[in-house]
Amino acid sequence: MKHAFITGGTGFLGANLIEQLKADGWKVTAMHRPSSDIRRLQALGAEPVPASLDDLDSLRAAVPEKVDAVFHVAANTSMWRGGNAQQWRDNVEGSANIARIAREKNAGRMIVTSSISAYGYQRDCIDENSPQLADDPRSGYLYTKKRAELAVRAEIEKGLDAVFLNPCAIVGKYDTSSWAQTFFMIEKGQLPGVPPGRGSFCHAGAVARAHINAYHRGRCGENYILAGTDASFLEFFGRIAALLGKPVPQRTTPAFVIRTVGWLSDSWSRISGREPTITPEKAALITRRVVASSAKAERELDYRTDLELDSMLRECRDWLVEQKLLETSAAATEGSQ
Numbered sequence: 001m002k003h004a005f006i007t008g009g010t011g012f013l014g015a016n017l018i019e020q021l022k023a024d025g026w027k028v029t030a031m032h033r034p035s036s037d038i039r040r041l042q043a044l045g046a047e048p049v050p051a052s053l054d055d056l057d058s059l060r061a062a063v064p065e066k067v068d069a070v071f072h073v074a075a076n077t078s079m080w081r082g083g084n085a086q087q088w089r090d091n092v093e094g095s096a097n098i099a100r101i102a103r104e105k106n107a108g109r110m111i112v113t114s115s116i117s118a119y120g121y122q123r124d125c126i127d128e129n130s131p132q133l134a135d136d137p138r139s140g141y142l143y144t145k146k147r148a149e150l151a152v153r154a155e156i157e158k159g160l161d162a163v164f165l166n167p168c169a170i171v172g173k174y175d176t177s178s179w180a181q182t183f184f185m186i187e188k189g190q191l192p193g194v195p196p197g198r199g200s201f202c203h204a205g206a207v208a209r210a211h212i213n214a215y216h217r218g219r220c221g222e223n224y225i226l227a228g229t230d231a232s233f234l235e236f237f238g239r240i241a242a243l244l245g246k247p248v249p250q251r252t253t254p255a256f257v258i259r260t261v262g263w264l265s266d267s268w269s270r271i272s273g274r275e276p277t278i279t280p281e282k283a284a285l286i287t288r289r290v291v292a293s294s295a296k297a298e299r300e301l302d303y304r305t306d307l308e309l310d311s312m313l314r315e316c317r318d319w320l321v322e323q324k325l326l327e328t329s330a331a332a333t334e335g336s337q
Contacts, residue, residue: 001025001026001027002025002026002027002068002069002183003026003027003028003064003067003068003069004021004026004027004028004029004067004068004069004070004071005029005030005031005062005064005067005070005071005107005177006021006028006029006030006031006046006070006071006072006073007031007053007070007071007072007073007074007098008031008039008072008073008074008075008113009028009030009031009032009046009048009073010030010032010037010038010040011073011074011110011175012037012172012174012175012177012178012204013073013113013167013170013204013207013208014030014073014074014173014287015040015044015174015208016112016172016173016205016208017071017073017208017211017212018030018041018044018045018046019044019132019208020205020208020209020212021212022044022045022046022067024212025153025326026068027046027047027221027276028044028045028046028047029046029049029064029067030046030047030048030049030060031049031050031051031062031074031245032049032050032051033050034040034050034052037233038142040174040241046090046161049062050062053074053090053093053094053095053097054089054090054093054094054097055186055328056100056101056112056323057158058102059097059098059101060098060101060105061231062104063098063101063105063107063290064106065104065105065106066106066108067105067107067108068107068108068109068215069108069109069110069111069215070072070098070102070107070109070110070111071111071113072095072098072099072110072111072112072113072152073209073211073232074090074094075090075113075115075145075148075326076089076090076091076141076144077141077178078140078141078275079140079141079276079279079281079282079285080140080266080269080276080279081138081140081266081279081281082209082269082275083140083275084137084140084275085181087140087141088140088144089150089256091115091141091144091145091147091150092144092147092151094148094153095112095148095149095151095152096151096152096154096155098110098149098151099112099113099151099152099154099160099162100155100196101154102155102160102162103155103158103159103160107134107160107161107216108161109161109162109163109218109220110149110152110160110161110162110163111162111163111165111211111214111215111218111326112152112162112163112164112167113144113165113167113211113238114145114149114151114164114166114223115141115166115167116167116168116200116225116227116290116292117134117141117142117145118132118134118142118145118146118148118149118166119131119132119133119134119156119166119292120132120133120134120135120136120139120142120146120201121133121284121288121290122290122325123289125291125292125293126225126290126291126292126293127225127292127293127295128222128223128224128225132146132149134146135264138209138280138281139281139284139285141281149164149223152164153221153222156220156221161220162220162221163214163218163219163220163221163222163224164221164223164224165207165210165211165214165223165224165226165297166223166224166225166226166292167202167207167225168199168200168201168202168225168226168227168290168291168292169200169201169202170193170201170202170203170204170207170314171201171202171203171204171309171312171313171315171316172203172205172312172315172319173204173205173260173315173316173318173319174319175204175319175320176318176320176325177310179316180316180320180325180326182237182240183240183244183316183317183320183326184326186237186240186241186244186246187244187246187326187327189246190247191237192253192258192261192277192278193252193253194233194237194249194252194253195233195252195253195255195258195283195286196232196234196252196253196255196287197232197233197255197285197287197288197289197307198230198231198232198233198288198289198290198291199225199228199230199231199233199236199289199290199291200228200230200290200291200292201228201229201230201231201236201312202226202227202228202229202294202305203228203304203307203308203311205307206226206228206303206304206307207226209304210224210226210297210303210304213301213302213303216219217300217301217302218301219300224294224297224300224301224303225292225293225294225297226294226303227291227292227293227305227310228305228309228312229293229296229305229307229308229309230306231309232252233252233286234249234251234252235309236247236309239309239310239313240313240317243313243314243317244317246315255287258278258283258286258287259280259283259287261278261283262276262278262279262280262281262282262283262284263280263283265277265278265279266279266280280303292305301315
C-alpha cells in the first residue's frame with residue numbers, strides 16, 4: 001500500500017485529492033493545524049496529524065520516513081495586502097520548509113500545487129513555455145506563488161524529486177470559500193456586478209486526478225498547467241444564476257468601476273483593519289483575461305478537460321445543497337438535471 005502525506009487536506013482541493021487517493025487504495029496522512037476541524041478528514045478516511053508549516057520540528061514529527069508521496073496542497077490565497085506578511089510565511093517559507101523535510105525524510109516524490117497565478121498577467125494564452133511574470137510584490141498571491149516554486153526548486157537542486165501543477169480556476173464539490181461564494185451572493189441577491197474578465201475553469205476532480213498521475217508519470221522539475229473550459233465571467237455567473245433559478249445577468253460592470261471600488265475599499269481597510277470584499281488585487285484578477293493551455297498535462301498526465309462548465313457548477317451546487325449550505329428551489333434543481 002502506498003502512503004501519501006498531504007498538506008491542505010482540510011481544504012477544497014485537498015478533500016477531492018484524499019477521496020481519490022483512498023479510492024485508489026492509498027494510506028493517507030493529512031496534516032492539519034491544531035485548531036482545524038478534522039471531521040471531514042476522518043470521514044474521508046485520512047489519518048489526521050497536527051503540524052504547522054512554520055514549525056520544522058512539528059513537520060519532522062508529522063512526515064513519515066520514506067513516505068511515497070508528499071502532496072503540498074496548502075496555500076494562503078488571500079488577495080489583500082493587509083495579509084501579505086502572513087502570506088509570505090505561509091506560501092514561501094512554508095513551501096521551503098515542507099520541501100526541506102520531504103527531502104530529509106527521503107520522500108519518493110513531492111507534488112506541489114502551485115497556480116496559474118505564478119505566471120502573472122499575460123495577453124496571450126499561457127503555457128509552460130510562457131515566462132513567469134509574477135514579480136510585483138503588490139500582488140501578494142501571485143508574487144508568493146512564483147517564489148514558493150523557487151523555494152522548492154532550491155531543494156530539487158539538493159536531491160528532492162518534485163513536480164509542479166498550476167491549476168486555473170477550480171470548480172467542484174467540497175468548495176465553501178472559493179467560487180462557492182459566488183453561489184451564496186447570487187442566491188442572496190448580493191452580487192454587486194459582473195466583472196468583464198475571462199478565465200479558464202477546471203474541474204476539481206480532474207485536478208485531483210492530475211496530482212495522482214503526476215506522482216506516477218510527471219517529470220521532476222516540470223510544470224504542468226491545468227486549464228479547462230474558457231468562459232467570460234458574464235457567462236460563468238449567468239450559468240450559476242440559472243442553476244439557482246435566479247435572474248441571469250445580461251451585462252458586465254466596466255473594469256474601471258470595479259477597480260475604483262477596489263481602491264476605495266482598500267483605503268477604508270487601512271482604517272478598519274478588515275479585509276474588504278473587493279480589493280485592488282481581486283479587481284485586477286477579475287477584470288483581466290487569464291486563459292491557459294493544458295496540452296502538456298493532457299499528453300503526459302492524461303489530464304481530462306472534457307467535463308463541461310455546467311457539469312462542474314452543478315456538482316458544486318448540489319454538494320452545497322446537500323450540506324445545507326445553500327438553499328435553492330426544487331424547480332431550479334430539477335430543471336438543471
